[in-house]
Amino acid sequence: MxxxxxxxxxxxxxxxxxxxxxxxxxxxxxxxxxxxxxxxPILQKTALLGFCLFYVFFISIIIFPSLSSNIESVSKSSGNPWSTKYFAPLTSFLLYNFADWCGRQITAWIQAPGPKSKLLPTLVLLRTIFLPLFILSNYQPRAHIRTVVFDQDIYPVVFTVLLGLSNGYLGTLVMVYGPKIVPKELAEAAGVVMTFYVVLGLAVGSGCSVLIVHLV
Structure with a gap:
């Protein structure tokens, strides 16, 4: 039977x-x-890369779009279409996403530093400097920090390009490295874990962006 x-x-x-x-x-x-x-074992092997991935998206989501989209042209009072209508959409949204796409494409030809290099987390942590750079640009309205250090339109343009490029390049680089540093049979699971770090970085960064905006 x-x-x-x-x-x-x-x-x-x-x-x-x-x-x-x-x-x-x-x-x-x-x-x-x-x-x-x-x-x-997956968490142990991907701990450093996971932190890098988390922090890349943590910093990016704090700045874009909550800070970057509220930076106004210093010549807004002139009334020309560039400074009143097109400045924020072009310099924030279009430019950032294009730079991010370019950064992702670069990883197809260049993959450096390596997954075990100390330079990788150093570059990731250096992205923290983007926070004061954007805050001290012509962000409006300002309630607490009145000083505008970068009072030319070219500054937020350059900052946005660097933010997008570094987000696309470093984020993709770490995602590529994650499944490679574990045994082949764990590669797929490692990819899922790396995706979790991305989501975690975006979630925590989104919450912190609200706080940062109220502090500016």
């Missing part, structure tokens, strides 16, 4: 298909289908 449990798992197979020569049930097919990749 056919076993009900095996019939449930493989309704079109007989018991003989899953019996070993000695008459014992072969459960290897069940083990393979229900095996879960070990999370701890």
């Amino acid at each position: 056919e076993s009900p449990s095996l019939a449930t798992v493989l309704p079109n197979s007989s018991v003989e298909d899953e019996l070993e020569p000695g008459g014992t049930t072969n459960t290897s097919f069940l083990t393979k289908s229900t095996s879960i990749p070990p999370l701890r």
Whole structure:
């Protein structure tokens, strides 16, 4: 008589298909289908890269779009279309996304620094400097920090390009490295873990961006 449990798992197979020569049930097919990749070794091996990925998107989402889109042209009072209508959409949204796309494409030809290089987390942490750079541009309205240091339109344009390029390049670079530093059988699971770091960085950064905007 056919076993009900095996019939449930493989309704079109007989018991003989899953019996070993000695008459014992072969459960290897069940083990393979229900095996879960070990999370701890993946987290241990990808900890530094995960932090880098988290911090890249954490800084980017704080600045873009909450800070960058509120930077106004210093010549807005002139009334010309560039400074009143097109400055923010072009210099913030279009320019940032184009620079981000370019940064991602660069990783197809250049992949440096390496996944174990100390320069990689250093470059990621250096992106923190973008926060004061954007805050001290002509961000409006300002409630607490009255000083505008970068009082030319070219400054936020350059800052936005560098922010987008570094986000696209470093973010993609770390995502590529993640599955490569673990054994092949864990590569797919490592990719999922790296995606979690992206989501975490965006979530935490979004919350912090609200605080930063109220402090400016």
